[in-house]
Amino acid sequence: MHIKYFKRYPLGNVKRNWKQDKFILSTFSPASLDFHNADPKGVEHTRRAVQTCADAGFNLLELGWARADVSEAAVQMCESLGIDIIYQNLNLFGGMQGNIWSKDPEQGIRDCVERFRKYRHVLGFYVWDEPLTKEQISMTRTQMDAFEALVPDDLLFTVAVPSYNADYTHQNGLFADYLERFVNEIEPPVLSLDYYPVGMREHDTTRQLDESLIWCDLGLMKQIAAKKDMPMWFYYQGQNLHQVDFFIFPMVRLMMHAGILYGAKGLQHYTALEAVTRKEDGGHDIFFEEQKAIHAQLHKLGNTLMALDCKRVIHDDALLPGCPYVEGLRNTMAESELLSGTLPYRTSVSELEDAYGNRYLIVLNRDYLTEKTVRLQLKQPSHVYEVSKEDGEQKLVGTMLQTVELQLIPGDMALLRIQSGGEEPYLIDYILEK
Numbered sequence: 001m002h003i004k005y006f007k008r009y010p011l012g013n014v015k016r017n018w019k020q021d022k023f024i025l026s027t028f029s030p031a032s033l034d035f036h037n038a039d040p041k042g043v044e045h046t047r048r049a050v051q052t053c054a055d056a057g058f059n060l061l062e063l064g065w066a067r068a069d070v071s072e073a074a075v076q077m078c079e080s081l082g083i084d085i086i087y088q089n090l091n092l093f094g095g096m097q098g099n100i101w102s103k104d105p106e107q108g109i110r111d112c113v114e115r116f117r118k119y120r121h122v123l124g125f126y127v128w129d130e131p132l133t134k135e136q137i138s139m140t141r142t143q144m145d146a147f148e149a150l151v152p153d154d155l156l157f158t159v160a161v162p163s164y165n166a167d168y169t170h171q172n173g174l175f176a177d178y179l180e181r182f183v184n185e186i187e188p189p190v191l192s193l194d195y196y197p198v199g200m201r202e203h204d205t206t207r208q209l210d211e212s213l214i215w216c217d218l219g220l221m222k223q224i225a226a227k228k229d230m231p232m233w234f235y236y237q238g239q240n241l242h243q244v245d246f247f248i249f250p251m252v253r254l255m256m257h258a259g260i261l262y263g264a265k266g267l268q269h270y271t272a273l274e275a276v277t278r279k280e281d282g283g284h285d286i287f288f289e290e291q292k293a294i295h296a297q298l299h300k301l302g303n304t305l306m307a308l309d310c311k312r313v314i315h316d317d318a319l320l321p322g323c324p325y326v327e328g329l330r331n332t333m334a335e336s337e338l339l340s341g342t343l344p345y346r347t348s349v350s351e352l353e354d355a356y357g358n359r360y361l362i363v364l365n366r367d368y369l370t371e372k373t374v375r376l377q378l379k380q381p382s383h384v385y386e387v388s389k390e391d392g393e394q395k396l397v398g399t400m401l402q403t404v405e406l407q408l409i410p411g412d413m414a415l416l417r418i419q420s421g422g423e424e425p426y427l428i429d430y431i432l433e434k
């Protein structure tokens with residue numbers, strides 16, 4: 001079977017110079033980097049934690065809340081390992097919501113640019129962590145512009161607050177306005193948002209994430225990112241943040257794939273500490289092997305994922321039944337261009353297209369406890385291909401199919417290409433054109 005090659009191009013907000021050319025697998029604070037922590041072994045532990053993150057397949061590290069000495073060690077380690085890094089130093093610039101320590105951010109920005117100009121793998125700067133108020137959003141924009149004047153091609157990063165913050169929520173009707181204002185006033189290169197549901201009041205093991213508003217936040221992100229034609233990144237919960245009795249890796253797998261379902265081009269792990277890296281010494285922790293395995297798969301899928309735009313997301317009726325906030329943030333099966341019938345219990349699908357009209361499906365098993373046989377009914381006979389998690393290549397599943405059957409472990413997903421049965425079958429590969 002012959003292969004057709006299609007060009008794909010780097011992604012990014014047209015208002016910013018930085019562009020994304022590969023799928024991002026990132027983590028925040030890979031070690032105990034809190035700048036209030038005076039642990040004398042911090043530098044040693046940080047070096048080992050960075051090595052652990054590299055071994056686990058992360059291709060970007062974020063130095064959130066970092067102490068100057070340990071962050072310098074992390075930068076040097078990333079340079080030697082060939083891993084990109086986003087630098088943050090709250091004593092020199094930026095802030096953390098309303099917490100601001102820098103007395104002269106303009107000078108701090110100049111100092112940081114001069115200090116790290118020599119490092120090829122300092123991808124950019126973490127300008128502000130969750131600016132909340134209008135003033136903080138304005139300060140973020142000002143500092144981002146100051147960086148861009150000095151290093152125009154660097155990634156200038158910030159992240160929005162999720163809808164469970166105290167001020168802007170779905171319940172009070174203010175979250176959508178906040179997120180629109182965040183994007184329109186800051187003009188970030190990417191739209192990033194975090195959501196950590198496991199252990200919150202809206203979640204328990206039996207209901208899983210059926211009633212979580214994480215799906216509303218993702219839906220709103222997708223809409224806003226599409227309007228701005230910018231990539232979206234998603235911070236998922238990678239550790240037992242709320243210290244609940246039951247936290248297993250399939251929960252993490254589900255949240256990673258939920259971001260991809262909505263078209264995320266970057267997955268941001270919060271946080272490697274006490275999940276992938278040990279707090280005591282930076283070595284391998286409980287989820288290291290599983291995180292490494294899923295990263296290996298996503299590195300293979302990443303080239304195709306970077307070429308696709310998410311057009312619509314459809315869930316079965318078990319998700320957010322009767323929820324008023326989901327209105328306009330999800331699609332129905334009647335809107336599907338590829339599927340008919342109903343979706344199986346705890347199954348979600350998204351329909352995606354590349355720039356040339358080739359159509360794809362992501363199929364997600366939302367159940368993090370149960371393996372599923374998922375059967376989907378196609379609207380018309382089609383050639384079906386699966387993008388392999390082993391090598392990233394398309395494999396022909398069958399020709400002239402009207403039913404697709406998949407076996408998905410808890411929280412797992414499959415990426416399929418659906419081609420009209422009236423055409424001759426062919427494979428697709430994407431070539432990055434810069």
